[in-house]
Amino acid sequence: MAEWKNWSGSVSARPAQVAKPKTEDELARIVREARKLRVVGAGHSFMPLCATDGALLSLAELEGGIEFNADKSRVWAPAGASLADLTAALWAQGVSLINQGDVNPQALAGAISTGTHGTGRELGSLSTAARAFRLMLADGSIVTCSETENPDLFQAQRLSLGMLGVATRIEIDVLPAYHLEEKLESHPFDWVAENWDEMAASNRHVEFFVFPYGKNVVLKRLNPVPGEGPLAQKNDMDESAFRMVCDVCSVAPFLTSMLQPAIVPPGVRQRRVGPAYQIFPSDRTVRFEEMEYEIPREAGWAALREVIAWIKKRNLPVTFPFEFRIIAADDIWLSPFNAGPCVSISMHQYAKMKWREMFAEAEQIFRAHGGRPHWAKRHTLNRADVDALYPQAQRFRDVRAAYDPSGKFLNAHLAPLFGPEPA
CATH class of the missing domain: 3.40.462.10 (FAD-linked oxidases, C-terminal domain)
Known part of the structure; x- marks a missing residue:
C-alpha cells in the first residue's frame, strides 16, 4: 500500500486502493465493493478528512463537462474539477464564480463540502452557491437533491465533509464574467x-x-x-x-x-x-x-x-x-x-x-x-463540542445514518464526531 500525504505533509494514510474512475459505472463498482471510502481532491485539508485505510478516490478524470441553465445564472459542473480548471472553463463561457478563496487547486466538491470561503461582507462561503447535487450513495445508486428534491439530503450535503456519498456533479450559481x-x-x-x-x-x-x-x-x-x-x-x-x-x-x-x-x-x-x-x-x-x-x-x-x-x-x-x-x-x-x-x-x-x-x-x-x-483546518473539537456549537448536528447525523447506515463514508476522524454515539 502506497503512502498518501496531504499538501502540508502532516496527514498521511495507506489506503488499500487508490483509484481515478473515468465513468460513473466504474465509480459505482468501486463504491459498491469498498468497505470504507473517502474522496480526495488536492489534499488541501489540514485535518485528516481524506485519510482512510479503504478506497481513496479522485474524481479528477470522471466524465462530464459543464452545462448551463437557460440564462447562464447556474451551471452543473463536475464535482471533481479543480477550481483552477473550472474557473478557466467558466470564463471561456462568459461567467465567473460569485466568490473565491485565495488558492484554487481544491476540487469543487472539496471546497463546497468543507465550507471554504473568500472574503466579503455580503458574500457567503462557496457552499452557499450550491443549488443541487448529483450524489452516488453507498450502494452505488444515484440520487439528485435540491431544495425541492430530497430536501433534507440537500441541506445536509451543502456542507457534508463527504459523509453522505460521492458528489459527481454540483449545480452552482454564477455571475456574468467580471x-x-x-x-x-x-x-x-x-x-x-x-x-x-x-x-x-x-x-x-x-x-x-x-x-x-x-x-x-x-x-x-x-x-x-x-x-x-x-x-x-x-x-x-x-x-x-x-x-x-x-x-x-x-x-x-x-x-x-x-x-x-x-x-x-x-x-x-x-x-x-x-x-x-x-x-x-x-x-x-x-x-x-x-x-x-x-x-x-x-x-x-x-x-x-x-x-x-x-x-x-x-x-x-x-x-x-x-x-x-x-x-x-x-x-x-x-x-x-x-x-x-x-x-x-x-x-x-x-x-x-x-x-x-x-x-x-x-x-x-x-x-x-x-x-x-473551519472544518478542513486544524482543530480539536470532540463530539460534545460539535453538539454545543451546532444545534443541527444531530439532525445532520440522522440524515447521514439514513443514507449511509454502515458508515462507509466515515473514517477514524469523522466517526467519533458524526457516527453512532458510543455505547
Whole structure:
C-alpha cells in the first residue's frame, strides 16, 4: 500500500486502493465493493478528512463537462474539477464564480463540502452557491437533491465533509464574467483597525495579513472594474524573501521577532487588474500548517489582538502572518457561519516548524471569543463540542445514518464526531 500525504505533509494514510474512475459505472463498482471510502481532491485539508485505510478516490478524470441553465445564472459542473480548471472553463463561457478563496487547486466538491470561503461582507462561503447535487450513495445508486428534491439530503450535503456519498456533479450559481482591481498596500495595524468598518462597507472584498511581530499589515482590496487587457503579474506577492526568513527561523526560532518587522515595509503600493478567476487566487509555495476560526463579527478584533499579545508575551516563533477576512451569515446546518456574520482569523505556521501545541493554546483564545473552526483546518473539537456549537448536528447525523447506515463514508476522524454515539 502506497503512502498518501496531504499538501502540508502532516496527514498521511495507506489506503488499500487508490483509484481515478473515468465513468460513473466504474465509480459505482468501486463504491459498491469498498468497505470504507473517502474522496480526495488536492489534499488541501489540514485535518485528516481524506485519510482512510479503504478506497481513496479522485474524481479528477470522471466524465462530464459543464452545462448551463437557460440564462447562464447556474451551471452543473463536475464535482471533481479543480477550481483552477473550472474557473478557466467558466470564463471561456462568459461567467465567473460569485466568490473565491485565495488558492484554487481544491476540487469543487472539496471546497463546497468543507465550507471554504473568500472574503466579503455580503458574500457567503462557496457552499452557499450550491443549488443541487448529483450524489452516488453507498450502494452505488444515484440520487439528485435540491431544495425541492430530497430536501433534507440537500441541506445536509451543502456542507457534508463527504459523509453522505460521492458528489459527481454540483449545480452552482454564477455571475456574468467580471474583472477585479486588486490594491495591495501596507498600513500600520492601528490605522487598519480604525478604518476597518468603513473599508468593509465600501469594498466588495477586503482582507489583511498581519505578522505578530510586524508593525505594518498588508491590506488587500478587490473591486469589480472594466478590463484592462491581459494580466501581466500572475501572483499578488513575491514570496522569495519571506521563504528565506522562514528557513532562517526554522533553524534559529529566536530570530523570528527580530526579522519579522522588515518583511512588510511602509509605503507598499501595488495595483493590478485582471479576470476575477485570475485575481482571486495566488500561488502559495511556502508550505504551512493552518488553523482557522470563524468568530462572531463583533468579537473578531478582540480575538485577533488577544492572540497576537499572547504570542508576543511568550515570544513564540510564529513565522507566518494571520489572515483576517469577513464572511456573511448562512443557514447551512454544519456551517460555522450559521449563527451570524463572522470574521475569519487564519493562523499559520511554517511546515518545518512546531505548530501543534501553539495551535492548541491559540484555539482556546478563539473558542473563548465564540469561534467555530473551519472544518478542513486544524482543530480539536470532540463530539460534545460539535453538539454545543451546532444545534443541527444531530439532525445532520440522522440524515447521514439514513443514507449511509454502515458508515462507509466515515473514517477514524469523522466517526467519533458524526457516527453512532458510543455505547
